[in-house]
Amino acid sequence: MRINLKNAVAMGLLATVIGVTGCSKESPSTNNTQDGAAQNTSAPAAEKEKVKVDFWSIWDPSQGNGKLMADAVKKFNDANPDIEVVMSGQGGYDGVAEKLEAALVAKNTPVIAQIEESFLGRYNPIAADLSKYMSKSTIDNYIEGLTRSSFADGVFKAAPMNRSTPILYMNADLVKAAGLDPAGPKTWTELQEYAKKLTDPTKGIYGFSGYWDSDAWYWESAVYSYGGDMVNKDGSQVAFDNEKGSSIVKLFQDMIKDKTMLNAYSAQENQSDLIKQNFLDGKVAMDFDSIGSMGQLVNNTKFNVSVVYQPQEGGKNSMVTGGANAIIIDKATEEQKKAAGKFLDFLSQDENVVNFFEQTGYLPTTKSALETPELKKWLEEKPQFKVAIDQLQFAHSRPWSKNWKAIYTSNVEFMKSALIDTTKDPMQVVHDAAVAAQKIIDENK
């Protein structure tokens, strides 16, 4: 028994030594690089220290879009020797959201967070008033349609970053061959007529295709275009349990049944790629998709691609935008918030906006960028992008509800089920989705 105790203590000591040596070896550098942000207030300024601004991005800074952002961060840091923005990728929209939740509990938040547009409903209480830290000219310069989801109680809290919007792509050659008006369908009813005329079973051509993606974004957009809404003004009541919510579901079901729409849910889980591939092959004449796919659809086809506004039915156009905005966390020090504001101002300079748009295909975010000779020339050569930008005048704000993420995840399952089994009553599907969504709202008040 005595030996046992001795050994247990020895093992315990060993474990502690491992832990403690680890701790002492690494912590000083950690405090300098990462915790410095949180502890800035207590650090006496013996010599002028750099203001550290932690920036949590949805992208990995070493690849693709993230690399572009990282380049911009480097440029900013070089130009501002007293500030150091530290960008880190947090695993996409959901990753940033999950980490923010944990960081809030641990009181260890970043200064800037790049969050999905609709998440402001949730993070609004911790987001700073950007008008205090960014210049007025920058805020006024944002294209208006992109800032509809940026305000909470009239306060500007989210700066547009990478943004997109749904749009209708058309195979202009097929439209011309069918003798249809190249201006495209204005309403969903017209879209159905177009699709009928464009469909050619002998050549395996479908007139139209579309899908609900991971967050039912396209369905949401279509509901607005029918004059409907997702939730009421304060986000406490679901507002789509009606014909405006179900019309697009019925339309898609009808078009699948009369074989004028390619049903992406009949095959596999990769709807977006499946539809795009068929569009590229000339087997789908019209594709309801994100502007994010523009580069791929316009550059990889052997035919002419035209782009028209998302159809509507309620008498006026209305669609969602998507993507992410930047918020500044209010808990950061005044110094950090000012530095963060300066960084967001920097990202909105024409040069950066134009570069980011040309490299990624995400919408340009500012009005002045549209006036630059570079962008004007680009839009002249690729007028399809101009249609997407013009469409922003009809942008609708994202639904304002604290738990919208949980709701849209639930919604998409119901909407998918209606396209997998097209005999389901669309009113019933939307009603069931609404009940589930209302439950989420009620349980999380």
Place this chain on the structure above:
Amino acid sequence: MSYAAKVLRVLLLLTLVLVFVFPFIWMLSTSLKTYLESIKFPPDFLPKAPQFVNYSKTYVRIHFFHYAMNSVIVTFSIVIGQLLVCIPAAYAFAKKKFRFAGLFFAIVLIDLVLPAQVTFVPIYVLVSDFGWLDTYWAMIIPFIYSSFAIFFMTQAFKQIPDELLDAARMDKATELQIIVQLMLPIAKPFVLTAMLFTCISKWNDYFWPLILTNSESVRTLPMTVKGMISDTPGLTQWNELMAGNMMLIIPILVLYIAANRFIKNAFVYGIK
């Protein structure tokens, strides 16, 4: 067994193998396709001309060496740490009588069924208070304890007859000698199996490194491979992504094949 039964059995086994191996072959085949081939529907099973260049492109794109080294450091440290912590613990549970032993073992068992999501906020807060966020320590220290390893090895140690231990004590062996020279050689398949499971799960772990770290300097391989899924719908380069996945799993696959015999022994024969 009749000839027909034999043929049937082989056919059945082959079908089962196909079911499990197919996703792997699919990944391999996609990793060698061109982008357009990778999104084609209906898909072709094999690429027209294998694009080995996908691998070299991906190697550069995901900074493979840097992240793989981090993965090796983290995985290796956790495995060593678990050996140091879990073997003595398992030995105590299996062979020693002490107060509240049953209670402690029950706590270990309860921890076994708790999902990571339940413990994620407390661990995050703890690690944050220690100032370990964004260091290797955050990814190593909380995981050198493993309830699975303790439970699994306790069961193995229990099978070793007490008489052997008594004999060793008669020869004046210390407790450490008993563990290292007696218990471990006998329970080798179990210990190796537990370590291999740890290796696989920590090598593939995405959730904890994401939560506990911020910067690229300490992050591990699954994080950079996940980063290849673009946030713009439909622009993911599936062929390169699959090449990344192949590069991610190859080390672990090699390890598994090498240690396959021990795992089978541990589950089929037990302690001989």
